[in-house]
Amino acid sequence: MTPQDAPHILVIDDDPAFNRVLTRALGQRGFTVFGAQEAETALALAHEHEPEYVVLDLNIDGSSGLRLIDPLLAANPDCRILVLTGYASIATTVDAIKLGAIQYLAKPADVDAILKALQAGDVIIDDELNTSPMSIDRLEWEHIQRVLGENDGNISATARALKMHRRTLQRKLAKRPVKE
Incomplete structure (x- = not known):
């Protein structure tokens, strides 16, 4: 080639x-x-x-x-x-x-x-189902990510939607996501 x-x-x-x-x-x-x-x-x-x-x-x-x-x-x-x-x-x-x-x-x-x-031909999905529920910290992380996506990545709009101080949200986003 x-x-x-x-x-x-x-x-x-x-x-x-x-x-x-x-x-x-x-x-x-x-x-x-x-x-x-x-x-x-x-x-x-x-x-x-x-x-x-x-x-x-x-x-x-x-x-x-x-x-x-x-x-x-x-x-x-x-x-x-x-x-x-x-x-x-x-x-x-x-x-x-x-x-x-x-x-x-x-x-x-x-x-x-x-x-x-x-x-890969198709999207690779881990087919082993995790039967344990997500931790509260992981649920919070997922919720923040969903709201951040709904606000096109705008931190201020996301903080308002979450009724959270913008600096608090920035601190949470600066951390790595918590493990499930």
């Missing part, structure tokens, strides 16, 4: 170190990889190269990466989009899939897991 024939992958992540490491690792596996750290560059690369695969961070410079799914699919309707996030929640998973992403993985995810998810 020549470099021109190699599948194209677009990595969109605002963390320069993660972006560089992931693009290098994917390139070493035979892909033609393009990296972008902001939305405008990502969309320009998507229109120029029409990548077969996109690895999209959920949070791009404080804004939702989900808003890029439609324009990315407009650039190449057949591209397979994987959403990566350090703050996984049920609400954002559902939103990502509804918008057209084919997979959703929580960070840290290794290159093999990313490639497996991108190349």
